Amino acid sequence: MWTFLIRRLLQSIIVLIGVTLISFISLQMGGDPTYLFVSENASVEEIQRAREALGFDRPLPVQYLSYVWNALHGDFGNSLSYRQPAMGVVLEAMPATIELTFFSLVLAIGLSIPLGIFAALNRGRPVDGGIMTLAMLGQSIPNFWMGIMMILYFGLYLGWFPISGHVPFLEPLFAGEFSTAFRNLPQSMYYMVLPALAVGTYTLARNARLIRSSMLEVLGQDYVRTARSKGISETRVVMHHAMRNAWLPVVTMIGLEFGFLLGGVVVVETVFSYPGIGRLVFNAINQRDIPVVQASVILLAGIFILLNLIVDLIYARLDPRVKL
């Protein structure tokens, strides 16, 4: 177990170094990066001063090492539009994004499991065909368009859900104001229903298909037939015998999907004017606020790597055959 943990940790560190390298290279790709940090009207002297201040006049390897060192300390420079440390700005927006990503994951997984099982148990019937057709469609819809359609129908036409805004849950929770946090929770979820569904549609559709095919495979196995022949109720066979093994590919997918959801959140947040990292990145793109874009991307990639590590550990725990 410890060898596996250390090996995976080392791998994650290598990947993180790679992430900083890619991020550094991306900065250099457009030529002299100084121009990304100064205003368009800056004079030659101002540009030179900025170049020296930002260290872009030094050799590339030195620049990279200094970039990594600063990144390790969370220093991505000052935001060009907020005039304060970029990472601070990103971290302020982080709780809202985490709330939305987790909520969409919970919704997607929570809905895909019964749908996938139901389709598998009704294999070949119209209800199976219907669920699978919807799933195929769900995998073809851009999440931001889904968001727009939900705003039009559920928000504006039916008026069931709010189309923008956010009630914080994690923020008061982190601040130790537990009563406020839990008082906010129902409202927080209510405001997140539409964006979370928009973000999670693809994951929901994909997992429903995956769970269905995984269940069908498991239901055809000898040990399931044995369980049935022993007279165990169908519910117990499905929930106890089949589900345990059908879970494995799903857990792997959850790890992969989380990163995908994080990427999706970036786009969907802008549709719902949701005050998370996505909207921050969108505004930063429009204002060419490079430090904020870099800090956001690195932070999200870091979270993604950490989650993948956790998923690997859960996977190893669920399936003892996975060598630790």
Added chain:
Amino acid sequence: MTDLHTNVVETEAVPVPPVSYRRREMRRAFQSLVTSRWALLGMLILLVVTFVAIFGPAVAPFDPNRQNIMMRLLEPGSPGVGDLTYWLGSDQLGRDVLSRLLYGARVSLLVGVAAIAVGGTLGTVAGLVSGYFGGWIDDVIMRLGDIQLAFPFILLAIMFLVVLGPGLVNIILVLGIGQWITYARIVRAQTLSLREKEYVEAARAMGDSTFSILFRTILPNIVAPLTVIASFNVAGVILSEAALSFLGLGVPPSVPTWGSMLSESRDHLLSNKWWMAVFPGLAIVFTVLAFNIIGDWLRDFLDPRLKENG
């Protein structure tokens, strides 16, 4: 956007078959296609989109960039100047939504196919080299891939496009480079098993060059799984392009794209100008759906063992 790295399908490779066999397989493919309602539907949608992408400018009723402030935000079916009708309505600058939609098909397909060509070529070469030579080359290539996969893809694309600036070539390169590892992994796995086959041994014994063994002996045997991945990938790339255009990182504003049309529609949602959002979105959905359906069909056809249960 779709997860671009997980629709991975591996089929066992066999030596390049003789021509008569290939002809028989083509016939089998055609029969399978016409008997599968879904695959036929996918192919039909794709044919329509391709037709529109090629001949769109000829059939578009308006110049897609022609602004007419008097005709702004017209509902679908509104009459225009003379005999012309705004069948799908007009946008905030009075441009015809239908004409922009027809032009947009060109960009979506072009970006989709070109990005796959870039990513597929890079990945195939990397995978062949990695699988055939093994050792440190293999390690370096695969670890590079691991690093890339550690990024949610859209974030990587955002990071590069913010610095490089929007543009057709930039978006094709970024989306293409984003795909290479998917191909590299499949090609590597196939090459690893193929390099031990007798006919590859034979080619080696006959004194064929490494280049010839890689590209003439091994590559033709791994084309089948690559076409499946490519089909799913085009769908993913079209979704990514739409998302990036939506964020303002796609092609320049003068070129109409489905993603940028959706981006422009955002400011008019509250005034219920639904047609600006509905039609470009449907165009994306149907195109992506067609590629996904064909990908599914190709996967089942090329290796029935992989057919999803049911």
